[in-house]
Amino acid sequence: MRSKKLTTMEDLVLGIDIGGTFTKFGFVDIEGNILVDDKIPSDKHNDINHFVEDLKEAVIARKKKDFNLKGIGIGAPNANYYNGTIEYAPNLKWKGVINLNQLFSSAFELPVVVTNDANAAALGEMLYGGAQDLNNFIVITLGTGLGSGIVANGQVIYGHDGFAGELGHTTVKPDGRKCGCGKRGCLETYVSVTGIERTVFELLGKETDPSELRKYSYEDLDAIMISEAADKGDKIAKKAFEETGRLLGLKLADAVAHTSPEVIFLFGGLASAGDHILKPTRKYFDKYLLEVYRGKTSIQLSGLQGKNIAVLGSAALMWNELS
Secondary structure, eight states: OGGGOOSOTTEEEEEEEEOSSEEEEEEEOTTSOEEEEEEEESTTOSSHHHHHHHHHHHHHHHOOTTOEEEEEEEEETTEETTTTEEESOTTSSSOSEEEHHHHHHHHHOSOEEEEEHHHHHHHHHHHHSTTTTOSSEEEEEESSSEEEEEEETTEEOOTTTSOOOOGGGSBSOTTSOBOTTSOBSBGGGTSSHHHHHHHHHHHHHHOOOOOGGGGSOTTTOOHHHHHHHHHTTOHHHHHHHHHHHHHHHHHHHHHHHHHOOSEEEEESTTGGGTHHHHHHHHHHHHHHSOGGGTTTOEEEEOTTTTSOHHHHHHHHHHHHHHO
């Protein structure tokens, strides 16, 4: 893609990451530099048309005169690459099937391409991050939920209907926690920022260990607090990471049996905990992995950790279409 040198420095694409709480956007050049970025709330817009209008206003306000926009790439939950739609996203206020491609191409009068937010993250990793020399890898995004983008033989796996690779909604406990998707026991209800928060409160109710986390309400607790408590040796926090890593390692071992990736990259708020989540995940991954796969797949933090991988990935999606 880069070798074609399609554009000048002023030629950019708009990368948009639609999340349940915020929507982030950035103007990105072909080399993966975000020249300007910003965000607006997602959860304050009950009407998708009002959301698109407000986002357009924010984009216009940040766009510089010498920016020549070539197109728009959008990453969103439950997004269908083939249809350009969001379909029944549990973590968004807009229900049913939303035709993002039509809405955004009409509002901006530019080419638009849409994909699942985790698939966008995988494209960002492949073009700008740690997977630039890899053809087989998985990106796991550990935020409010758990997303997964799977690349095999150099191609993002979409499946026949555009929804392949939803590891977050595979079942780890059939009668477990209720998920926003309507099922019970989905992986993301245990392995995500919200999942580990729920695990902490379950442990606080069952265990008698002293913990600084006891002073927080559920609404106030976040993953950073849990990680900081684990840094200080807090037993509840460490047990929460151990259980979270156990379930993640289990399901990643299953994923290896399907696509045999060279690397599995972890990204997002929970991945920011570093070794607290990496060590137990690697331990249980090795425990549950089929012998023939041992020593062939590594689990690493994303090469774009600390950067806006979803915006970069959405932009990479559009650059890929333009190449």
